[in-house]
Amino acid sequence: MNLFSRHKNTVVLATVLLAQLLGLAVQVKRQTAEGPVRLIRYVAVSGLAPFERMLIYSGKTVRGVWANYLDLRSVRRENLRLKAESERMRLDRAREQEDARQARRIQALLGFKEQWIDTTVAAQVIGTSGSESSRLLYLDKGTKDGIKADMPVITPDGVVGKVLTVYGDTAQVLMINDPTSGVGATLVNSRLQGIVKGSSTGEVQLNYIMGDEAVQPGEALVTSGGDRVFPRGLPLGTVAKVSMGRNLFLEIKVQPATDLDRLEEVLVITEQKARTPDTAGLGPIRASDILAQHLPGVPQTPATPQPGATPQPGTTGATNGHSAGAATVAAQGTAQSAVQSAVQSGNQGAAQGSLTNKPQTQILKPQTPKPAGTQSGNQGAKQGGTQSGNQAIQKPLAAKPVAPKAASPRAGGANPASAASPAAGEGKHPQ
């Protein structure tokens, strides 16, 4: 007893440290099983979140009154600047829309399935961890708003992080600059893949890129989708500095796309769906379109409507299929055999064979369809619905195909050729 009272302070210190060490050991072991939220954390967060929310909202109101009603000095100048910017962006948008259409056509042709962001929930940032070693955000939305753990958190600029823990009205977000975070990333130009991680000083780094790879500062970085948390293609940042690391890997510092220190509102992606790009309103997908885009030097030939070239109602489905091989073969008056072989041996074989066996430039030569070719094309369409070939011959260089509305690839559900198109594109069309 005397010994205890004599060394009371040391004993208490040892006891408190031991208790915490034991607690630490239990938690580390439990972390893998993703145990429930601990009561003390729940109390700490739930106790302070309402005050933080109140402070944020009251501050926002004061700022709103000031910015919207009082401080209007530079509004006129800003309005002019925004108008000019809007004009410029409208032009950019038109160009990008065309690029997007083309990308979707190609993706559909290749049978890609993408993760699409279906639903998002906007949330206000109400707090942080308050520590440099733990890069967390607290949001004013929780389970009541449909937020769950591991949901991606983004802004229009790029990725912020992912939801770590969710409470009733609050969610904890682990930012990409936390040392324990990790996001699958792809370098846009070189297509190299690595993992983006944070550091104890809040910097973002791209790891696991081999030292012999060439990575240039300024190269953009997007999510790879490999982590199964973030959808593919979201902006992560740009390469800021590249140097040789201590081991075999490069040391790549990344400038995040989003300003992680000044976040006020974020979007939580609550639902993602995998689906094939929708090309319904984009016109038919034709091998000739793809080829024309890869051969820009050939001049366009205005299409001259031919009596026999108008797509017949019965052949629209066949036209939709746009088997490149059938088009090529039809141009040579051998569509009959191609169609039949497609029916017999399967669309893929026919499409592949046609694409690989025949020179692609033949599609680009404007030819007057011979009666035999037309007949055989149509007959082929009726038989197997693979390809009439007429339209492809008459408008061989149509980079922006205009086709009947029924000419959607989906229309060929019963049409074997519609299934053949993606197969034709799958590594077979010339790059």
Added chain:
Amino acid sequence: MRAMNLSYTSREQVEVYRFSWVVSIGLPVLLVGMQAFIPVRLPFFRVFDFGLLLTIFFAVSRRSQLSGTLTGAAIGLLQDGFTHTPFGVFGIAKTLVGYGASSIGIRIDVENPGSRFLLAFFFYGIHQAVFVAIERELLGQSIHINLGHEAGAAVVNSVMAVFLFAFLNRFKIRD
């Protein structure tokens, strides 16, 4: 006692203070809460560790190792509540700081700004060293320390300590 006589320069320095329970509980909750809230608008605020400064202040004012240990543990665990690290990381670091600061508070003059600056600087270093050791050795995290950044943070926290301690002096109750 001899060491104490050698180090102290005035009668006031051997005084032991206590604090009302409102201050003992409310102040850490308020300051740690502020530390979590303010960086949303002022990101540089993240560099301050008010939990650490309060632990040092309470420890050197009460001059009791027992009290310093328990105060450090409580404030550290509260801070752990706002992070995603397991409970005990900040808890252990601040327990040791509380014990150490109260031990030093018995022996040296802790009332003048210079000694407070040095005290805060020294214990910031101890705190970070313990924190990194726990993260690396116990949790297996690959934490890299930027010494320049840590030194800057130590200076900033020490300057803050001088002003904060001067402000907090008014809550002291002479025992």
